[in-house]
Amino acid sequence: MTDACNFHHLATSNGTSAVYASLAALDVGPGDEVIIPPYTFVATLNAVLLNHALPVFVDSDLETFQIDAKKIEAAVSDRTTAIMPVHLGGNVSDLDAIMKMASARKIPVVEDACQAHLAEWRGKKVGNYGSTGCYSFQASKNLNSGEGGALLTNDDELAEKLFAFQNNCRARKTSSYNFTYRGTCGANLRLTEFQGALLLAQMARVQRQADSRDENGRYLAKQLGEISGILPAKQYDGCTRNAFHLFMFRYQAEKFAGLSRAKFLAALNAEGIPCSGGYSPLNTESFIKDCLKSRAYQRMYPAETLANWAERTRCPQNDKLCEEAVWFTQTMLLGTRADMDDIVAAIRKIKTHAAELAKA
Numbered sequence: 001m002t003d004a005c006n007f008h009h010l011a012t013s014n015g016t017s018a019v020y021a022s023l024a025a026l027d028v029g030p031g032d033e034v035i036i037p038p039y040t041f042v043a044t045l046n047a048v049l050l051n052h053a054l055p056v057f058v059d060s061d062l063e064t065f066q067i068d069a070k071k072i073e074a075a076v077s078d079r080t081t082a083i084m085p086v087h088l089g090g091n092v093s094d095l096d097a098i099m100k101m102a103s104a105r106k107i108p109v110v111e112d113a114c115q116a117h118l119a120e121w122r123g124k125k126v127g128n129y130g131s132t133g134c135y136s137f138q139a140s141k142n143l144n145s146g147e148g149g150a151l152l153t154n155d156d157e158l159a160e161k162l163f164a165f166q167n168n169c170r171a172r173k174t175s176s177y178n179f180t181y182r183g184t185c186g187a188n189l190r191l192t193e194f195q196g197a198l199l200l201a202q203m204a205r206v207q208r209q210a211d212s213r214d215e216n217g218r219y220l221a222k223q224l225g226e227i228s229g230i231l232p233a234k235q236y237d238g239c240t241r242n243a244f245h246l247f248m249f250r251y252q253a254e255k256f257a258g259l260s261r262a263k264f265l266a267a268l269n270a271e272g273i274p275c276s277g278g279y280s281p282l283n284t285e286s287f288i289k290d291c292l293k294s295r296a297y298q299r300m301y302p303a304e305t306l307a308n309w310a311e312r313t314r315c316p317q318n319d320k321l322c323e324e325a326v327w328f329t330q331t332m333l334l335g336t337r338a339d340m341d342d343i344v345a346a347i348r349k350i351k352t353h354a355a356e357l358a359k360a
Helices: 016-023 042-050 070-074 095-105 156-165 193-224 261-271 285-291 296-299 303-309 314-322 330-334 337-352 354-359
Strands: 010-014 033-036 056-057 080-083 110-112 132-136 149-153 230-232 239-241 244-249 323-329
Touching: 010 016, 010 156, 016 042, 016 095, 016 110, 016 132, 016 149, 016 156, 033 042, 042 056, 042 285, 070 095, 149 156, 193 230, 193 244, 193 330, 193 337, 244 314, 244 330, 261 323, 261 337, 261 354, 296 303, 314 323, 323 330, 337 354
Parallel strands: 033 056, 033 080, 110 132
Antiparallel strands: 010 149, 132 149, 230 244, 244 323
16 A cells, blocks of 8 residues: 555444454455464454454564564465454564565455554554554554544555445445445444544644654663563564554563562562553464354364364464563553653662562
8 A cells, every 4th residue: 555645544433343344345254264463452363253264373573572474474375365464562563574475475464553553664654554454542542532443445446345344235425325235244333423523632642642652662672671681572674663552571580580470560560660461372262262163163164174273373482472571551651751760760670679579
């Protein structure tokens, strides 16, 4: 996607709806496979399952927390109908590698940019590279209206299918009430006027807040990167702006006198620094196995495909990532430089007392 003047913008009820509608408009359905990362919010997966497709997980890049683009091609099969990179935490997936491979294979790319408002790849906003780009305005997001979502596309025909799908198969309204239907199925995924009004008010401060996150995120990454055992998420060379929906780093317990991550998180919270351990491995969630055992999936996919699914979607690097990850939320990056220094000081203090904390 290159020409901003040709963009179609569609508001949806939430980010999940934007991803769901994207896959549906691309005719993803029973028997198809969609490649996704294992380190993401469950909505990415649910959008695939709602379209009755088979999720195929590709392992994470430990250093960036993003899908490992070098491993995607090996996961492609003759059933692959979409690739869905997630710009996790506001960082950006390796779009050069992903788009090059997808273009060569003629596989549509759906960018899940639900956490990446105003993030950029080579100076262009993410969400502008794939067949569609999807955003969320849920309450935790950098731009929010409590709930809400949106998607972008510059494909005219795809845009008409998207508009119809999110509006119960009704063709796009022009000058009168339109009961012309199109597409194969649809849903009611519209954004409300109330949510739209909230978003318009939020737009007045979104750039200023993005600048604050960018400045604080880069400063914090530099300062924490000087502490042995703290590994801030790296960015690919093409990432010219990280939205910092999350500030993510890996914690190495062995560099902190064996202090477990759980105790490290507790100590940080005790110092007044809110934090969490982030996601668990999505590819091993038991509900997926239950889904694949359902009557519908048993009918849609060969027994061998389902039997081999768990082994095919093993993600050992992601398992390690989930054991080491630590998150700070985007609101923390709206603080002052002194607030960032307090975070650094708290981690240095914990490291100084790590041995005694480990024994406690």
